Amino acid sequence: MTALLELKNLKTHFKRKKVTIPAVDGVDLKIHKGETVALVGESGSGKSITSLSIMRLIPSPPGEIVDGEILFNGQDLARLSDNDMCKIRGNDISMIFQEPMTSLNPVLTIGEQIIEVLMYHQKLSKRAASLKAIEMLETVGFSRAKELIDDYPHRLSGGMRQRVMIAIAMSCNPKLLIADEPTTALDVTIQAQILDLMKELSKKYDTSILLITHDLGVVSEVADRVVVMYCGQVVEEASVDDLFEEPLHPYTIGLMGSIPSLEGDLDRLYSIEGTVPPPEHFPAGCRFSPRCPHAFDRCRNEAPVLREIGSRSVRCFLHDDKEATK
């Protein structure tokens, strides 16, 4: 089965006064049709930059996709013209963000912010687009959608605004929805509702989701597969069941050890010692070696590669020999 989206050795670097910041430094990742893939990792590991690279929304300068491929339906987005990319963004791939309070334009009506996408990508008439906008708002759970389209966003709560964002993102029936920590800014109860909605819509429209999150609890709830990132690279990738049953990478094990109890956003309480080094100071050898409890000499001199082990992959010398297991 060919993947809907495949990142091959994606490198997105920032250039600041002759210093190169390798924020994303060789990411490999696959998302299949209809699949929900969670991208996890501590703050600064390059999750957002990866997702913005897929959207080709890296601020440039200073940022640039310097290497690798972003294969979407077999087409390399990294090499697509800006014009062609505009036809994909918001249409085939759409995105929602962490901050629902500031992600909607305060001076445009809610209706206008959905209608404009439909008119632009689907070439609908204004009338048809308004009808579709109302339908979308109903789909994401608003009961008085007809009145809502003439309202401005400032009256809505964060959770409701995130629903509007989802309605906008799903309006053109995208093949891939990228959600960058869509529930981090919301109350716990609202979080669950938003996640349920995304899950439901993904099923209904057969949309794949790339869900970026800190919260491993969320991952176990909604994801099919998990990709763990550290220092601009993927360190482990596995199905949710495999990962939770037996995390292989010491970093993943560290993350698991710190899953917060049900309530509360305790992602800063990772029990892994130390902090993520900034990209300009990534250590030589295995990037996790300064914090890894199992690090040995080889780890400090040689960089491990992402190695397939059966249906999963891991980037760690401890699992070098496991190739044969399957």
Next chain:
Amino acid sequence: MASYIFRRTLMAIPLLLGITILSFAIIKAAPGGPVSMLMDPTMKPSDREKFEEKYGLNDPVHVQYFKWLGNMVKGDFGNSLIKRGVPVSELIMNRLPNTLLLMVVSTLLAALIAIPFGIYSAMRPYSKLDYTVTVGSFLGIATPGFWFGLMLIMFFSVKFAWFPTGGVATLNAPFSIWDRIHHLILPAIVLATADMAALTRYTRSSMLDVLKQDYIRTALSKGFKEKKVVLKHGLRNGMIPIVTLFGLMLPSFIGGAAITEKIFAWPGIGSLFIDSAFQRDYPVIMALTVVSAIFVVIGNLLADILYAIFDPRIEY
């Protein structure tokens, strides 16, 4: 909206009254009375008393004030002391259209040039064009208007004789729109330059701020081209502080235009102000003070209303 405007207008009345009291007091306290201007050396001191009697200058101060205020409400600002017998209201009404014309044209000129440059600078900060625009606006802000006006006259009126040196129209010539425009160009450029420079800076910083916002990233993620994102999603937000600025700039047009009007012999309110001040033409000075105050109040009112129109988050 209508009731909001009505309420704001009502609130302006006490403010206006305060301004009239203040301007009345300041003029009263100023040295040199109107009578000394009217006297000529051949007059006797008893003539002076007659004058003071005639113009009500012997009444108690508050009586003078209320008389003046009462007449003013009726549109009667009294007669000019210098141009005997000419009502002040007529003097002002003759001049006001000229000032308004200069004001509107120079502001439009400034806005039409400044806003696009400001937007572009914000879209490409620290680019060559941004630096050029920045340097240009600082030059514009730093250049004194009177000097710039004189330079323009020296080169374009005197040396090349492309433009008239002053006035609103050629004397004794039949009305012609081209003649009017011809006279308008240089003073409008001088006035526009200062506004343009400031407005470019404001637009740039406002847009720079807006373009960093999350909703701009949302608009980009919808697939819109940069131009559409900036003009549709950015500009509407970036303009909110700018339109407000226009309202607040309104009164400064009158004061700011005075020197330019003087240099270009433009018969407007500003030059009338200067002339009357030198001649101690009290009724005119006071009338103009009140008119300027009204402009300040209208400007503020306009700023509030524009703000409410442009920003749906404002409750009214």
